[in-house]
Amino acid sequence: MKIALFSDIHANLPALEAFFADVEPRKPDAIYCLGDLVGYNIWPNEVIDEIRKRGIPCITGNYDFGIGRHSDDCGCAYKTDEEKAMGKISIAYTNEVVKDEQRAYLRTLPAHIRLEFQLNDDKLNLLLVHGSPRKVNEYLFEDRDEKSMLRIMEQADADILCFGHTHQPYHRVLSSNEQFYHAINIGSVGKPKDKDPRGGYVLLHINENSSKTNKDSIQVEFIRFEYDVEKAAKAVEDSPLPNGYAEMLRNG
């Protein structure tokens, strides 16, 4: 079966619409959203409404967690004072525009979704999280120490761990105790950070041969799609949001 996974839309409606147009013809059997629907652009309510309208199962991202609780903290790890100042404006703006019903939706989203398969008389657990299984805002970068990554996955009983949050897609296969573990960062629909401004998402292929002892039996397809970046960037510039967010969209 073909499972589409997407996340980190960040209130970018043109990117979300382009994602739907791209994913529909690929006919996935299921679609899951790994959170961060809001923040950094002007369409948080519209993005929430589009995802709800389609009944797409969705988990909470750190930004959603903050906005759902009307908090001024999005749990984001801003590095510089400038980034912190920009971040403050973004979360204040988002708190102001998100409506009650949409906020209630964000507040009651699950933190994780776990799918437990039983194929080839063996279990195969797929865990969907936003940041890490331990914390909604923990960044799991590709260069993380192998032992640490394995420990996180073993503790969470996850053979396949899919997550977003860093906006930098990768698929890393680790091995321990004669089994393979798949760590998959699915990238970002609406705010890519890998120097490619196109939106990104993942198609995960699970079939009757899929097992934790066969490395190639779980396939991950990274898809990139063009969208109207200018429209999304201009929307930022015409709003109270810092113009820096528009440049980030243009440059990925």
Added chain:
Amino acid sequence: MKIALFSDVHANLPAFETFLKDIDRHQPDAVYCLGDLIGYNIWPNEIITEIRRRRIPTLAGNHDLKVTGYAYELVNADNRKYLENLPRYIRLEFQLNDKLFFIVLAHGSTRSINEYVLEDLDESYVLELMNEANADVLCVGHSHLPYHRVIGDRHVINTGSVGKPKDNDPAGCYVLLEVRDNINIEFVRFNYDVERAAKAIENSPLPVELADRLRKAY
């Protein structure tokens, strides 16, 4: 958020079509199917194709893994693969107000695809199952007998059956589960064209008794 849960469609297209129209009225934020798409009627492929088209997250039920017999041999190769690769359990892990709580979806029980978790099952056994599965809310199907049982602060919910009710009410059944600071359960019944579904059985090689069971819901 509002979650719709349904199961045991059993290849009953008239019931399934009516169910799909009925849930639209409630606009759930997510819809999950607890398995048994096929068996006992003539439209397995139509059901599977529509579930896939709508991308409804679905568990394997015990009937979905059966391959011999008229009702099961109707399933085409592509849909058969889909059924074989369905997950057995889905867990929704919530963290609201710093409290973790887990909703576990299973077809039969958290131990077996064809174990019945009935309403009068010994309480200590139910708690044992739920502790083992780390479940605060356990949602199952399989018995076609809907109920909501509260044990302390835990909930056990049988979603009933969309296409083959067995509680003497021929109307289809599903559940709306609302997650707020607490959880709220609503059972929804809907009338559908039972005669069309019953006649389809009578005009097929399936045992005619199955038609009577649809009409009287046993």
